[in-house]
Amino acid sequence: MSPIKLLIIDDELDFRESIALYLQDAGFVVLEASNGREGLDLFDHDRPDIVFTDLHMPVMDGFEFIAELAGKSPATPIIVISGIGHVKEVTRAMRLGARDYLVKPILDMDDLKLVIMKAFRENSLIKEIDSLKDKLLSGDLRHQEAFSLIKTQNQDMIALMKYLEAIAITSEPVLITGETGTGKELLAEAVHKVSERKGDFIAVNISGLDDQMFSDTLFGHVKGAFSSAEHHREGLLAQAAGGSIFLDEIGDLHETSQVKLLRLLQERKYYQLGADIPKKTDARIIAATNRDLRQMVNSGTFRADLYYRLFTHQITIPPLRDRKGDIPLLLDCFIHEAANTLGKKPPTYPPELLSYLAAYDFPGNVRELMAMVFDAVARHTHGVLAIDSFRKAIGFEISTKTAINDMAKCTIMLHNGDVERMPTLDEAETVLIGQAMDLANGNQGVAATLLGISRNALNKKINRRKARSHMV
Numbered sequence: 001m002s003p004i005k006l007l008i009i010d011d012e013l014d015f016r017e018s019i020a021l022y023l024q025d026a027g028f029v030v031l032e033a034s035n036g037r038e039g040l041d042l043f044d045h046d047r048p049d050i051v052f053t054d055l056h057m058p059v060m061d062g063f064e065f066i067a068e069l070a071g072k073s074p075a076t077p078i079i080v081i082s083g084i085g086h087v088k089e090v091t092r093a094m095r096l097g098a099r100d101y102l103v104k105p106i107l108d109m110d111d112l113k114l115v116i117m118k119a120f121r122e123n124s125l126i127k128e129i130d131s132l133k134d135k136l137l138s139g140d141l142r143h144q145e146a147f148s149l150i151k152t153q154n155q156d157m158i159a160l161m162k163y164l165e166a167i168a169i170t171s172e173p174v175l176i177t178g179e180t181g182t183g184k185e186l187l188a189e190a191v192h193k194v195s196e197r198k199g200d201f202i203a204v205n206i207s208g209l210d211d212q213m214f215s216d217t218l219f220g221h222v223k224g225a226f227s228s229a230e231h232h233r234e235g236l237l238a239q240a241a242g243g244s245i246f247l248d249e250i251g252d253l254h255e256t257s258q259v260k261l262l263r264l265l266q267e268r269k270y271y272q273l274g275a276d277i278p279k280k281t282d283a284r285i286i287a288a289t290n291r292d293l294r295q296m297v298n299s300g301t302f303r304a305d306l307y308y309r310l311f312t313h314q315i316t317i318p319p320l321r322d323r324k325g326d327i328p329l330l331l332d333c334f335i336h337e338a339a340n341t342l343g344k345k346p347p348t349y350p351p352e353l354l355s356y357l358a359a360y361d362f363p364g365n366v367r368e369l370m371a372m373v374f375d376a377v378a379r380h381t382h383g384v385l386a387i388d389s390f391r392k393a394i395g396f397e398i399s400t401k402t403a404i405n406d407m408a409k410c411t412i413m414l415h416n417g418d419v420e421r422m423p424t425l426d427e428a429e430t431v432l433i434g435q436a437m438d439l440a441n442g443n444q445g446v447a448a449t450l451l452g453i454s455r456n457a458l459n460k461k462i463n464r465r466k467a468r469s470h471m472v
């Protein structure tokens with residue numbers, strides 16, 4: 001095994017050299033830098049395993065350094081070395097992404113070694129998981145049935161599912177991020193199914209819960225804990241015994257509740273409201289959010305220690321606009337589901353519908369597509385879905401976006417030409433046709449639908465323009 005590589009950043013040369021000497025004697029490889037900027041350069045070049053940093057230095061201070069390094073290499077442990085009594089500063093550094101801290105001067109060198117070994121163990125665990133990820137991401141899914149509700153052919157999605165399959169058997173927490181409607185809850189349930197835990201899968205939405213409501217919902221209360229607590233209440237955590245608890249919208253977790261969740265993750269213990277004796281739980285915690293937790297850590301609204309605890313097994317589901325290849329599969333699946341629910345024969349759809357859907361960004365992701373298809377299936381009467389049913393939901397969005405872009409383009413045309421005049425109707429039409437053809441990936445049928453004219457009419461307009469440009 002190669003020796004552990006450490007980077008020490010401090011502008012006090014004597015201090016830096018004295019611990020570097022001690023650590024080299026103890027068998028570590030030690031790199032030194034006198035400010036954050038030099039530290040980042042050394043990091044990029046030598047990739048140390050653990051980084052120690054002072055907070056106050058010239059050129060680039062420790063706070064700026066921590067924020068930058070935690071952003072580019074979140075798995076690297078950063079340990080702050082700070083003077084005694086600087087609690088506020090250390091707290092700020094931990095929020096930015098530091099993992100631990102040491103007080104200066106370091107009187108007991110054994111403390112230093114302990115901190116290094118702890119950080120190294122955690123780091124090795126993360127690296128081990130990464131290599132496990134690579135090993136397990138080849139081959140087919142072994143638990144096809146657990147993932148059967150997730151319709152996808154996308155390679156990134158399949159890789160995510162393989163990763164979840166690999167880590168489902170552990171009892172570590174799982175963090176699932178992604179935009180709304182991408183399927184976070186669906187994947188959380190799949191993790192529970194693969195884990196083969198005997199208990200239930202219990203889902204809780206955290207958003208809008210203050211600390212008392214969060215504690216009451218999750219942990220429960222004893223009779224008389226507060227004025228309206230007339231009966232004992234077992235919380236949802238007890239219902240998830242032997243199973244999994246899914247905490248949705250974890251980014252909305254109240255500050256005080258964050259401390260309670262961290263304790264739960266670390267000690268597997270919790271207190272019911274009004275109780276003095278802690279209860280134990282073996283429920284697996286799966287959390288999800290559509291918010292950027294890393295950014296929340298930087299702005300101090302989400303605890304860094306909780307983030308890192310949740311981060312060990314983390315996946316981000318790509319939005320539907322980045323996996324448009326899944327649209328045909330999802331469309332077929334939802335048409336059949338809707339027809340089944342509505343007691344109708346599954347309708348077919350015109351081939352242009354696919355290009356039409358592919359021109360749209362789906363801010364509500366799979367959930368939005370599903371709702372559109374259910375609506376279109378409910379409305380159809382002749383065995384074929386009408387593009388117009390989708391136009392109601394999408395057309396407005398696309399044409400509004402197009403109109404705004406066009407107005408901007410027309411204004412630019414005026415400014416560039418230094419001409420104080422409105423664009424002519426013909427000029428504006430040319431811009432609109434170009435936009436619609438772009439959005440429709442060159443498909444005239446779809447572009448015509450977007451513009452609200454027949455395919456024939458659009459074709460004539462395009463040919464007229466082509467003929468004009470040849471004449472010029």
Ligand SMILES: Nc1ncnc2c1ncn2[C@@H]1O[C@H](COP(=O)(O)OP(=O)(O)OP(=O)(O)O)[C@@H](O)[C@H]1O
Pocket residue numbers: 149150151152178179180181182183184185186187248289290330366367370
């Ligand atoms: N790949 C998929 N295949 C089939 N159905 C899907 C897929 N992804 C999502 N869905 C469906 O879309 C809907 C939204 O999924 P889900 O509730 O899991 O999303 P979410 O990311 O948890 O959303 P939110 O952040 O709003 O809570 C559900 O009805 C789900 O069944």
